[in-house]
Amino acid sequence: MALTLDQLNAATPADAARMLDGLYEHSPWIAEAAIAQRPFRSLAHLKHTMVQVLDQAGREAQLALIRAHPELAGKAMVSNTLTAESTHEQSKAGLTQCTPAEFAQIQQLNADYNAKFGFPFILAVRGPRGTGLNKREIIDTFERRLHHHPDYELRECLRNIHRIVEIRLNDKFGAEPALGNLVWDLHERLAEFSDPGFAEKGQLTVTYLTDAHRAAAQRIAQDMREAGFDEVAIDAVGNVVGRYHASQPGARTLLTGSHYDTVRNGGKYDGRLGIFTPLACVRELARQGRRLPFHFEVVGFAEEEGQRYKATFLGSGALMNDFHPEWLEQKDADGITMREAMQHAGLPATLEAIGALRRDPGAYLGFVEVHIEQGPVLNGLDLPLGIVTSINGGVRYLCEVIGMASHAGTTPMNQRRDAATAVAELALYLEQRAARDGDSVGTIGILQVPGGSTNVVPGRCQFTLDLRAPTDAQRDAMVADVLAELAIICERRGVRHTVEETMRAAAAPSAPAWQQRWEHAVDALGVPLYRMPSGAGHDAMKLHEVMPQAMLFVRGQNAGISHNPLESTTSDDMQLAVEAFQRLLNQLASDTP
Template sequence: MTTLPQLNSFPPDAFVEALAGIYEHSPWIAARAAALRPFASLAALKQALQAVVTEASEDAQLALLRAHPELAGKAAIAGTLTAESSGEQAASGLDRCSPAEFATLQDLNARYRDKFGFPFILAVKGPTGRGLSRAAIIAAFARRLGNTHGDEMRECLRQVHRIAEIRLNALLQVEQRFGAQVMDWAETLGAISDAEGQLTCAYMTDAHRRSAAQLRDWMREAGMEAHIDAAGNVVGRYAAAQADAKTLLTGSHYDTVRNGGKYDGRLGILLPIALVRHLHARGERLPFHLEVIGFAEEEGVRFRSTFLGSSAITGRFDPRLLEQRDGDGTSMREALSAAGHDPAHIPAIARDPASLLGFVEVHIEQGPVLLERGLPLGVVTAIAGSSRYLVELTGVASHAGTTPMGMRRDAAAAAAEIVLLVEARCSGRGALVGTVGQLEVPQGSVNVIPGACRLSLDIRAASDEERLAAVDEILAGISAICARRGIEEKLWKLVEADAAPCAPALMNRLGAAIEAAGLPRFDLLSGAGHDAMEMARITEVAMLFVRCGNGGISHNPLETMTADDAEIAGEVLLGFLKDLAYA
């Protein structure tokens, strides 16, 4: 068995030889990385190898891609694959393709090479390292054919690094303490859904209640006292030896958007459970109580109100929400009662801020920043504040053929100008972003000038001052556009959420834990809202972002991450907890 200390001490030639199969037919990568030794950790070695490729010329990168074989291609048929590639393709059953699957792969291989000039590269052992199905491989192949050349080259290089990561794990016989378990739990939880063939878990549905019960059971098996509270939060407590110790809270939400992903929110519950299981198995207690909370609702899917679970914890749950009704006419009060919860007990859930050490949330990034930088983890600096509006425009519907262009009161044209106004005002302003995510022409017709249009407006920034200034300018711009075009406007404010800065001391502890794991610290803003925003009202908060793949996509079935990233996130969170224990 090869070990990291051996790799650090080998002569350069022996180091290159030991890593000969890690990057396909490309010993130059290990040769250049040899000069960067010693590596403090496996994560540091992976980062160094990746950096060599990133800093190489485009010609060298293309040569690396072209060194890889096609999937079920000529080399596989001829039996000339490297041992590593042969094992990887066999793990996903590519040596057992049906005639139809084989024909599909040959067609995809040919079309892909014609378009990009290098072979399609996919880490066929997948996010868990155990192997993707042939159907998943073919679907990824077909989807990525639509990428641009630059995007696909970057994705292929990321896949090359993932292949190398899996091969390094095998070489060093890595046994994960957290990552594999978290991925398995996410799969189990992801199979519990309100809808067939997709993942939807809305507040107080049958799937939601089953998910809560499963989380509670895993918490108890891990060594925690666990219960489901009156708001549906799943609360697991790993008690300190001293009953009067303070409490550190962690967790995230377990509800999902419609047809969502398996890791949004849920990673932040499952990973701490895995850590507690590890501590409990070793008989270790922390000098503070650790509570893992699966917040019952953050997305607002069923009753159009977000942060129901965390607002109960902070004592800010609005009882008027209990009368809100879903699309079927069921009130929130009725849904809670049907699930066995007494809404009258929700106020008792609120925590005393004086008893808390803070709140730390682990979450997939839901964006491409970490992915593009080749980093598995990042420290969140702040959660952006958000202003959301619904805008309704009223013009005059008239005949498309007989109304001169200069005499039109076209609501859709005004909406188009507003979209461009938002884009122009928010572009090039750092963390400020603006989005028109909904745009509708009610009862529109191909031969009628639109007399009405509805659109949404979402403005976010790390600084409330910057966000509100942008909102003021955009709303003034909307009024000016409508006045010039003879359009009536109505605006409804939907959300006004202040930015939530993370606590510098907690951020620094997370950053130190990342560096102790052999990774560089990288700080970034969260543009998405999280339960930590609500928790910041009663205690200091911190967030650890974990890289997600497939371009950073989230709120989508394509949302993905790897067991290795979950593993290193677990190591960092454990380091954070132990550092806090000695503070």
């Protein structure tokens, strides 16, 4: 029979320890230390308490825990000396039915891993959804992680141990993340669509108004109808718009959503998590026959990434009458204009139709967005959710340093006018200057020597600057310092430079009242509050220009990597995101007359 939190909270320390036996491999002390901090408000609270116990225990205790785990498909499995929990998990992943070749490969990987790190490879083989990774996924992960730095890999092992414990804890308490599983499955179904040239390689790429993009829009529309939305339509720029009606006419509207286009060879959750999380909320409202005192509008924005056309935030911008007429004449790599792509997709492709999409900000309560973090912070802290305080403002520049190309063998070091070393010096300064603020970031993403040669001192060096910070003032102070340092470096080295601004976006601080709603929702789950800026841009930046906005981040796996096929999150974290959104809706309902 499944345990309950009430039973755990009321039990004696000895009985509570027995209830939690088997969570951490041969290491009952972690659960015992956590029990001393009862009562637990939720399973999420219990999980994080155990995470903190291990985090505070120190490196030697952490290494001992890792070494208490068996190798995957190792000697303990062969000799039947695995714990019952490990036997179940390795069996579920098919590791007890390896072919001789697979077994030999895993044994070699085990040996190589132990030789490099001095502890066994730990992987939560039941995976992000809890249903099990297949052997190919396990072996590929094993091979990839062999190349990690030892300190990073120790943290990765601990993160996987916590995931193993999370699944074991769910089993003990009969807790199934049903809505998280739903959201997970919707992502998997949508990932079936990918552009030609990528689909054949198993890569996910969905760019604006391609056949895959249009099929994805139709799938989202179908999912919305099945969830119980009252109105579902695809608008004049390809946004998928679902509306769940209020309990009475004339009510204002809460707007949410995110984008469904992707970068090339990207991940499954960037943007799309912000569509399917509120969809799950609507599904539950419809299932309960419940109406809110406000309309609930969920938009799958057609374009945010600017991959096929240089028209970033096209989908969300269209709702604010921020569609640039010249975009219609832009051509993609195949020479197809946006107007032609729209017409091929059955869209009007007229400024009149696009202009009609403009929303009246006065009719809206605000905009909220759920998004995968796209960074390593929450993953490193072992926290499932984060409260966004501001979306960073950013400026981008295209720059060039011009020196003098000369013979690499005959030009003395003190007489060179090397353009590349000037930029290299700036790159080191940028790294130090951005770090000085703590939450500013600066990147030279492109650095190239046109026509460079092994035996020629670089006469030209082209590079980009991407400078971001949570406030415009903080960003502008960093910009001023970096550009001033560039001038100083060039003057000292006898080279000159050019700087062209290519993009400027204002910071988008979260509206305090809406940020507090997310905070109250997360706190009600028993999850610690963690406030953080967003370094990436989001559709919420556009909506911020006309209405209050606030965002919720969901932890990413694999060190939070995004814009990458390894982008991932768990159905348990998705479940918490859905529950937080439900609580926000309930708060807003109680506050709305």
